[in-house]
Structures are given as structure tokens and as C-alpha cells.
Amino acid sequence: MKDKIKKVFINLGAEVCGIANIDLFTDAPKGFRPTDIYSSCKSVIVFAKKIPKGLAYVSPRITYKHFNDVSLIELDRIAYAAANEIEKMYNVITVPIPSDVPYEYWDEENMEGRGIVSMKHAAVLAGIGSIGKSSLLLNAEYGNMLNISAFLTNLDLPSDAPAENICIEGCRLCIDNCPVKAINEYGVNQKLCRQNAYISNDRGFDVTNCNKCRTICPMAFGKK
Incomplete structure (x- = not known):
């Protein structure tokens, strides 16, 4: 069953898919556990879409921003299609989760946002990768050039094995080259990062002003 479910995601365009049983989420913060969203959740299926390597070689302002956003739209499309297909295959419940926005939690003072489920932490539990010092997910094959999504289900599935830590x-x-020193050994200061990285240009379009932590990483494209 696990192989058939993963094949659905791969056929829809995901590069990676992993599964984490709900038992692994006991340490997730209250309010952000999968069962806080769907009380009958038994498993979290996590999948990822890579972004082209070439986006690491250009200014992030326009091209990187635009096509990184396209990958998020693609993830939501995959989640929607896979949820419907798997419900028909197994007569179960699936709950697709937005890959990025919208979300509820926002700390205005610290400019800290949290998705309704932490995608990168779910990805670690599902064996897709490990979290680097930059707080980006690192996958052995695709490096940090992945965006992540997930959906919840009442299918009780065994978890995949943990991934190798390639940081x-x-x-x-990433720490020493952050232009605003937002990264340290304990994590990322979202306020410093957001104020530098996410701005609007003179035309009023949202642009990405910095992706240094992604591009400077020796594991940006995975293990050589």
C-alpha cells in the first residue's frame, strides 16, 4: 500500500515522498500537531517538488521568486489531486495541507509565522531529509532545492526510516554569510530574515532580495 500511495505522488509530479505515522508527532507543539487539525489522523504523507538548479545561479529578486512560488502552486495541485485519488482507491479520508500560505499563527513583534503543520519537521519524521543549520531541509539527492507539502489521512501506515544527516x-x-546575521547555532531570527529577504520593488511587485543561505550551502544540490 505504501508503494502504491507514493507512486500516486510521483506520477503527479513529486520527486520525493515519505510517510510518518502519527506516533512520531508526540513532541510537536500543541496546536500544530496533525491531530489538532484532523483528530482521526493516523499518518502524515509528506512529498516534495524540486526547483531548478539554475535558480541558485541568478539574482533571487524576480526569476527565483517567481518560479519558487510556482513550485508551491504545483505542490498544492499535487496535494489536491492525490487526496482525491487516494480517497477513491482506499475509501479513506485525506486532508491536504497548504504548502505555504495561508496560515493562522503570526507573532507581529517578532515577525514569526508558523504553518498549520511544520512541513520541514514533518519531512524529517517522514525520512525525506534533515534540517541544516540554515533551518532549510537537506535531502541527499536534491539538497536544499526542495519545497515541501503534506496531507493527513486516517490510514494507519508505518513510518519510513530516518534520512541521513548531510549537514x-x-x-x-550559511551562518557566516548571512548579510543580516539572522542565522546562529540556535536557529533563524525570522524578523531579521524577513525584513531583508522579502520586499516590494518600485513597481509594487513582491520580490525576494536574498537567498544566500540556500545558495552558499555546499549541500545545495545534495551529495556529490
Whole structure:
């Protein structure tokens, strides 16, 4: 069953798919657990879409921003289609989760937002990757060039094995090269990061002003 479910996502355009049983989410913060959204959730299916490597070689302002957003739209499309298909296949319930926005939690003072489910932490539990010092997900094959989505289901499925941690011990490139020093050994200051990275240009379009932590990483494209 797991292989058939994963094949649905791959056929719809995902590069990676993993599964985490609800038992792994006991340490998730209250209010952000899958069962806080869907009380009968037994498993979380996590999948990811890669962005083209070339987006790491250009200014992030327009091209990177636009096509990174396209990948998020694609993830929502995959979640919607897969949810309907798997419900028909197994006569179960599926709850697709937005890959990015909208979400509810917002700390205005610290400019800290949280998705209704933490996609990167769900991805770690589902064996897709590990979290680097930059707080980006690192996958052995695709590096940090992945965007993530998930859906919840009442199918009780076994978890996939944890992924290899490919973040290089002792490497500080993302920390030392952050232009606003938003990254440290304890995490990322979202306020410093957001104020520098997400702005509007003179025409009023939203642009991405910085993606240095993604592009500077030696594991940006995975293990060589």
C-alpha cells in the first residue's frame, strides 16, 4: 500500500515522498500537531517538488521568486489531486495541507509565522531529509532545492526510516554569510530574515532580495 500511495505522488509530479505515522508527532507543539487539525489522523504523507538548479545561479529578486512560488502552486495541485485519488482507491479520508500560505499563527513583534503543520519537521519524521543549520531541509539527492507539502489521512501506515544527516559538521557558511546575521547555532531570527529577504520593488511587485543561505550551502544540490 505504501508503494502504491507514493507512486500516486510521483506520477503527479513529486520527486520525493515519505510517510510518518502519527506516533512520531508526540513532541510537536500543541496546536500544530496533525491531530489538532484532523483528530482521526493516523499518518502524515509528506512529498516534495524540486526547483531548478539554475535558480541558485541568478539574482533571487524576480526569476527565483517567481518560479519558487510556482513550485508551491504545483505542490498544492499535487496535494489536491492525490487526496482525491487516494480517497477513491482506499475509501479513506485525506486532508491536504497548504504548502505555504495561508496560515493562522503570526507573532507581529517578532515577525514569526508558523504553518498549520511544520512541513520541514514533518519531512524529517517522514525520512525525506534533515534540517541544516540554515533551518532549510537537506535531502541527499536534491539538497536544499526542495519545497515541501503534506496531507493527513486516517490510514494507519508505518513510518519510513530516518534520512541521513548531510549537514557538514563544523560548516558555518550559511551562518557566516548571512548579510543580516539572522542565522546562529540556535536557529533563524525570522524578523531579521524577513525584513531583508522579502520586499516590494518600485513597481509594487513582491520580490525576494536574498537567498544566500540556500545558495552558499555546499549541500545545495545534495551529495556529490
